Amino acid sequence: MMMAYPHTRRWTRGVLHLFLILFGLLMLYPIIWMAFSSFKPESEIFSSQLLPTHWMISQYTKGWSALPEINFGTMFRNSIFISFISVIGSLFTSSLTSFAFARLKFPFKKTLFAILMVTMMLPAQVTLIPQYIIFHKLNWINTYYPLTIPSFIGASPFFTFLSIQFIRGIPKDLDEAAKIDGCNMFQIYWRIILPLTKPALVTVSIFSFYWSWNDFFGQLVYLNSPSKYTIALGLQNFLDQQGQSQWGQMFAMSVLSLIPVFIVFLFFQKHLTRGIATSGLKG
Amino acid sequence: MATTHTEITIKKSKLRKRVAPKYDKAAALFLLPWLIGLVGLTIGPMIASFYLSFTHFNLLQDPKWAGLSNYKQILTADEYFTTSLRVTAIYVVSSVPFRLAFALFVALLLNRKIKGIGIYRAAYYIPSLMGGSIAISIMWRNIFGETGLVNKALHVFGIHGSAWLGDPHYALYVISLLSVWQFGSTMVIFLAGLQQIPESYYDASAIDGASKLQQFFKITIPMLSPVIFFNLIMAVIEGFMQFTQAFVITNGGPINSTLLFALYLYQKAFTDFQMGYASALAWLLLILVGILTALLFITSKFWVHYESGEE
Numbered sequence: 034m035m036m037a038y039p040h041t042r043r044w045t046r047g048v049l050h051l052f053l054i055l056f057g058l059l060m061l062y063p064i065i066w067m068a069f070s071s072f073k074p075e076s077e078i079f080s081s082q083l084l085p086t087h088w089m090i091s092q093y094t095k096g097w098s099a100l101p102e103i104n105f106g107t108m109f110r111n112s113i114f115i116s117f118i119s120v121i122g123s124l125f126t127s128s129l130t131s132f133a134f135a136r137l138k139f140p141f142k143k144t145l146f147a148i149l150m151v152t153m154m155l156p157a158q159v160t161l162i163p164q165y166i167i168f169h170k171l172n173w174i175n176t177y178y179p180l181t182i183p184s185f186i187g188a189s190p191f192f193t194f195l196s197i198q199f200i201r202g203i204p205k206d207l208d209e210a211a212k213i214d215g216c217n218m219f220q221i222y223w224r225i226i227l228p229l230t231k232p233a234l235v236t237v238s239i240f241s242f243y244w245s246w247n248d249f250f251g252q253l254v255y256l257n258s259p260s261k262y263t264i265a266l267g268l269q270n271f272l273d274q275q276g277q278s279q280w281g282q283m284f285a286m287s288v289l290s291l292i293p294v295f296i297v298f299l300f301f302q303k304h305l306t307r308g309i310a311t312s313g314l315k316g
Numbered sequence: 317m318a319t320t321h322t323e324i325t326i327k328k329s330k331l332r333k334r335v336a337p338k339y340d341k342a343a344a345l346f347l348l349p350w351l352i353g354l355v356g357l358t359i360g361p362m363i364a365s366f367y368l369s370f371t372h373f374n375l376l377q378d379p380k381w382a383g384l385s386n387y388k389q390i391l392t393a394d395e396y397f398t399t400s401l402r403v404t405a406i407y408v409v410s411s412v413p414f415r416l417a418f419a420l421f422v423a424l425l426l427n428r429k430i431k432g433i434g435i436y437r438a439a440y441y442i443p444s445l446m447g448g449s450i451a452i453s454i455m456w457r458n459i460f461g462e463t464g465l466v467n468k469a470l471h472v473f474g475i476h477g478s479a480w481l482g483d484p485h486y487a488l489y490v491i492s493l494l495s496v497w498q499f500g501s502t503m504v505i506f507l508a509g510l511q512q513i514p515e516s517y518y519d520a521s522a523i524d525g526a527s528k529l530q531q532f533f534k535i536t537i538p539m540l541s542p543v544i545f546f547n548l549i550m551a552v553i554e555g556f557m558q559f560t561q562a563f564v565i566t567n568g569g570p571i572n573s574t575l576l577f578a579l580y581l582y583q584k585a586f587t588d589f590q591m592g593y594a595s596a597l598a599w600l601l602l603i604l605v606g607i608l609t610a611l612l613f614i615t616s617k618f619w620v621h622y623e624s625g626e627e
Contacts, residue, residue, distance in 0.1 A: 046430060053425065057439045060497070064446065066465060067455045081468045130350040139343035152358055154549075156557050156605055158581055158598045162368065162591050163361035169375065186353030193350065218342035247449045249560045254586060268450045269564060272457075280458055287451030294446055302438050305445075309501050310508035 064291075071284040078280050093289070096282030099271055102259035105286055108267040113293075115180050115252075115263060116245045122184030123192050123241035124234055130187060131196030131230075132222050136208060152190045157250075165254060179255040180248070184241065192237045195308060199233035200226060236308035239301050246293065264290045369596035374589045386596035397597070399572050400580040403488060407576060408555035411492035416547055419499040423506035424536075437507070444500025452494075453564035457481065460490045484573035487566050491574055494561055502547050509543030510536070541620040549612055556605050577601060 058065075070078050071092055073085040098104045133139065134146060168179045187193060203226065211221050249265045256266060268290060271283055298305065369386055371379035390397050426437050446452050459465035460480040467477030480486045517535050526534065537544075559578040562568060568575040568583075581601070585594035 049425070049428075049430065050432075053436050057436065060443060061439065063455055063459055063465065064442070064452075066459075079463045079468075081471075126349045126353070129346045133343045133346035137340040137343040137346065139339050139347070145347075148354065152354070154553055154609070155358070156553065156598075156601055158557065158578060159365055159602045160358055160361035162585055162595050162598065163364035164357060165585075166364070166375070166591070167356075167361070183353065183357055185349060186357060187350035188353060188357060218340055218346075222346070243445070249450055249564075250582075253563075254582075265450045268454060272454055272564070283454055284458075287454050290451045291446055291449065294449070298438075298442070298445055302441075306437065306441065306504050309504040 067284050068288050071281065071288045073281060075279070075281045078284075092281040092285040096271075096279075096285040099275065099279065099282050099286070100259065100262075100267060103262050103267065105264070105267060105289065107260075108262050108264050109289075111177075111261065112246060112263040112265070115177055116242050118177070118181040119184040119245040120238050120241045122181060123189055123237055125185055126187040127189075127192035127196045127237050128227065128230065128234065129222075130193045131200055131233075132226055134193070134197045135200035136205075136221075136226070137218065149190050149193060153194060161254075168255065174255060175257050175261060176255075177261070180245070180251050184245075189241065189244070192241065195236060196230060196233045199230055203229050232304065232307075235301065236304045239297060239305055240308060242297060243294065365595040365598055368592050369599050371592040372590075373592040373595075375591055376589075379592060382592060386593050387600075389593070390596055390600065396572065396575065396580055400575045400577045403573065403575050404556060404577040406488060407492055407495075407558065408552055410489060411495040412548065412551045412555055414492075415496045415499050415502060415551060416544065418496055419502035419547070420506050420540075420544075422499065423503045423510060426503075427507060427510045437504075441500035441504060444498040444503075447494065447498035448560065450560070450564055453561050456490070456494050456561070457565045481566055482570055484571045487570060488574050491558075491561050491565060494565075495555070495558070502551065505543060505547055506540070509540050513539045538621045539623075542622055545612070545616050545620045549609060552608060552612070553605060556601065 066083060069083055069085060072088045072090065073092075074089060077085060097106065134142070134149070164179075165174075168174055171178075173179050207225050207229075208221050211225050216224070247265070249269070252263050252266050253269070256262065259270070262270070264286075268283070268286060271279070271286065275282075368379060370382060370384070372382045372386075373379035422440055426433060426440065443452075461467075462477075462479040462482070466480070470477040478486060480490050513536065517539070518531055521531055521535060557578050558576055559582065562574045562576045562579050563582070566574040568579050577597075581594050581597045584590050584597060
């Protein structure tokens with residue numbers, strides 16, 4: 034239901050616009066303020082002024098190499114690597130699994146689907162310790178394997194659920210026609226369903242990028258040598274080591290870490306909101 | 317009869333279907349990666365963690381059977397457990413209702429055909445997108461400091477702000493507020509729900525003389541109740557698992573006033589290396605969340621309305 038008010042007078046609409054703009058600005062103000070503050074000298078950060086009196090980029094250049102063992106460039110590369118592999122992994126399993134659930138007949142289908150739904154709500158803490166022990170036994174601690182490999186075996190059931198919902202919306206006539214033409218299930222998947230699920234695949238990619246880019250807990254648990262650090266770990270360590278004295282540099286690096294999030298948002302905003310709306314994914 | 321021929325072929329094809337294997341063999345291959353993960357990452361670890369919760373285990377030596385002693389210790393002698401439960405309960409109660417109410421309020425405002433609505437929706441969604449990151453936690457820690465942005469703003473109104481994060485009375489609410497601020501994804505789900513309500517309901521009730529307020533309580537809320545319920549469940553579960561923000565902003569302090577359950581569990585497992593004990597904590601968390609979800613489902617019978625026929 035879209036409320037259209039044909040009789041709404043111009044001024045009520047004006048009031049609404051004004052309210053939405055002011056309220057939106059109030060909400061986004063901290064982020065805007067942080068972005069401007071990253072160009073201020075340390076002494077100005079706690080002044081009540083929004084804009085820097087004179088702009089400087091030294092917070093960025095100093096912050097870039099603020100940690101002794103690793104610079105932010107390397108951490109960016111590490112974060113991008115982990116996110117990239119996680120996206121591939123999520124696409125791989127969510128697409129295969131969802132095709133089976135949406136189109137194929139197999140025993141215990143209902144039970145398995147119920148299990149899939151339950152795993153979406155399962156608190157991660159319950160499996161955390163044994164998973165850690167497994168990765169420890171495999172000698173995977175302090176590598177990127179625990180942060181990437183699980184995505185290839187369906188670590189995020191949300192993505193599978195989203196793709197199932199999407200494939201269920203594709204008319205079955207197409208598969209039936211292909212079946213009559215002699216296509217087997219793999220051909221139907223590869224030639225018919227996969228190209229048609231592109232919007233769902235895009236949504237899965239965006240969310241798995243966000244989740245692994247913003248992930249902190251997994252990286253905190255599994256990575257411990259500074260040369261392996263990601264952006265999130267780097268920022269946290271920066272805060273721990275120099276903490277309250279280097280807010281400017283910390284803001285500068287924080288702003289940099291948010292730029293990829295913002296760019297992806299600008300380009301894929303429609304996919305994002307649709308993904309949330311259809312399956313309740315959280316941003 | 318002209319139809320006989322087709323009837324026969326239909327019968328034939330039905331017969332063939334019955335004879336042909338009932339299941340798609342290919343399914344096994346399609347499901348294989350997920351099944352491996354299900355066993356290796358979820359079911360196996362759950363069984364293992366259940367076993368470990370009855371042992372003492374420090375990762376270096378083999379687990380030692382300890383019977384019920386972990387659970388006994390947690391439930392009778394662990395004051396941090398009670399603290400963390402209380403803190404988590406306050407966190408959930410002080411963030412979830414406000415987040416839902418706020419998200420619904422904004423969704424109602426944004427559910428109109430006005431110019432630039434897409435830009436508004438996008439802008440209101442940004443905090444939710446970025447809120448989970450370390451960057452925002454760092455920012456939050458700064459703006460709620462004693463000389464931070466929030467106190468500067470309060471000063472304009474003549475209010476002398478406190479050192480919010482240093483004060484055990486306020487620190488937790490600062491973290492709750494961050495959760496409320498991330499209302500965006502909840503709002504988007506509400507918006508999708510609002511768009512499902514047929515406009516004719518509003519038109520009909522308007523003809524009958526219903527006020528906007530009556531429409532809200534008699535149409536919007538009941539029609540939206542399944543969506544409210546979904547958002548409620550997800551927000552509660554998420555609240556019980558919250559870790560990053562409490563870790564970065566306050567690390568449980570001051571005086572354990574922000575020691576969320578997930579944070580306490582992390583400390584037990586990865587600072588004290590009491591893996592058995594932490595597993596017992598995890599199982600208690602699972603039981604607790606399970607009971608809570610079940611209770612919410614039971615109460616939902618009284619306030620969630622599903623339209624007959626659909627879903």
